[in-house]
Structure formats: structure tokens, C-alpha cells
Amino acid sequence: MAHTLTVDVVVFNYTPKALADIWVQDHYVGGFVQEYGPGGTGGGIYCCIEVKPGPTHVRWEYDRSPSDTRPDELFKRDVIGVIPKPHGAYKYLGVHIYPDDHVEFTLSRDIPDEKKEGVH
Template sequence: MDLQVVVYNYWPRAIADVSVNGQYAGGSYGSYGIDGTGGKITCCVKVKTGSMTVDWTLDGPENSPRLGERIHAQASLASVPSDAEFLAVHIYPDQTVVLEATRQLADSRPSKGTAQ
């Protein structure tokens, strides 16, 4: 199933070049805040249940620690409802990722280990 991707960046800095299973999922994302997702919606990636790899690059001002470092994380997508339109990719500063296939954009941060 192809879904639009929205990245929620919970790092206190920008990230860039996000990919899901090697598929482009967006360019640059500021940190998530009250005004939005820290990014934009990108169309589209193929998804299926099970383990997925999410990669991103640490971005930010010149001389930021770890600037340009590529991070790789594994996450699991438990289910993909037949009416799903979005793949929400929640990226946390401890380098973990939570994936959710949803009909609507998420309006709250999922607890780690509870998203589907």
C-alpha cells in the first residue's frame, strides 16, 4: 500500500534526508513544536506490516555536534488499516522511531511501544 508520509521530529534540532526502507520520505525537518509537525507531508512510500528501516541525517547550524551524521533505526509497523492515508514517522532524540499508519494526521505524540 502507498501512503503519504509525515515526519514528526522530536529532536531539539533539525534533521534532513529522511528515508523509510530506502524510499525518500522528506528533506529537512525542524524540531516538532506546537505549530506543526516539524516538516511537511511527502508522497508516497510503499508500506507493509513488519520491520522497517528509517534513516535520517542530523542537520543544524554549522559546527553543531554530530552535524551530517547519518542515523539508522529499526521500527515495526503492526498494522495498516485499509483506510489508512498517512504513515506517521515519529523520530525521537534517543534514536528510536515509532510508526503509525493512520487515516488522519496524528494530533499527539504516541508513547513508545504503543503505536500501530
């Protein structure tokens, strides 16, 4: 059986749109995360899920007005990122969602900081 981690999930939204209904490895981790703003990111913390390191599906929908009649598929995303293999005990999983719809993960002992795309 693959090693699992019990973590609090911290979602960082670096996109210019709010996110709704975010899922990591089929665990619901948030219902609404504000869009990126000057001087910071939209974000939120969700407590206590079990995740496995390795390739991981992340799903979300971009928020939209109720009067927007475009097809739902235009707003849904299902992408794969890689949760790093832990080297020690970690409490937080940072889920970093970037404007080009890709995801990067960080593991940390304290609430994670923002992360520039591609920087470890």
C-alpha cells in the same frame, strides 16, 4: 509477496535538532524537518510511497552547520521501527522520531496527530 500500502508519510520530529534527508524503507520522505519547538513538533508530509508492514529501516541525518568539521557518522542515524499491520484502509503513515533516536509508526485515515512516546 508481502502486502504493501500506498501512503502519504507524515514525519514528526520530537528532537531538539532539525533533521535532513529522511528515508523510510529506502524511500526518500523529506529533506528538512525542523526541530521540536514549544507547543508542537517539527514535521512534514511526503506523498505517495509504498511500504510493507513489519520491521522497517528509517535513516536520517541531523542538520549541522557547514563549518562543523566533525565526522559525518556523528550525525547519521539508521534505526529500525515496526510498521503496524493494517486493519482496514489507511492513507497516512506517521513516522515519529524521538530524542533518543528511536522511531515509532502510526497508520491513520486522516493526517495523524502527535504521539507520546510508547502510547498507542
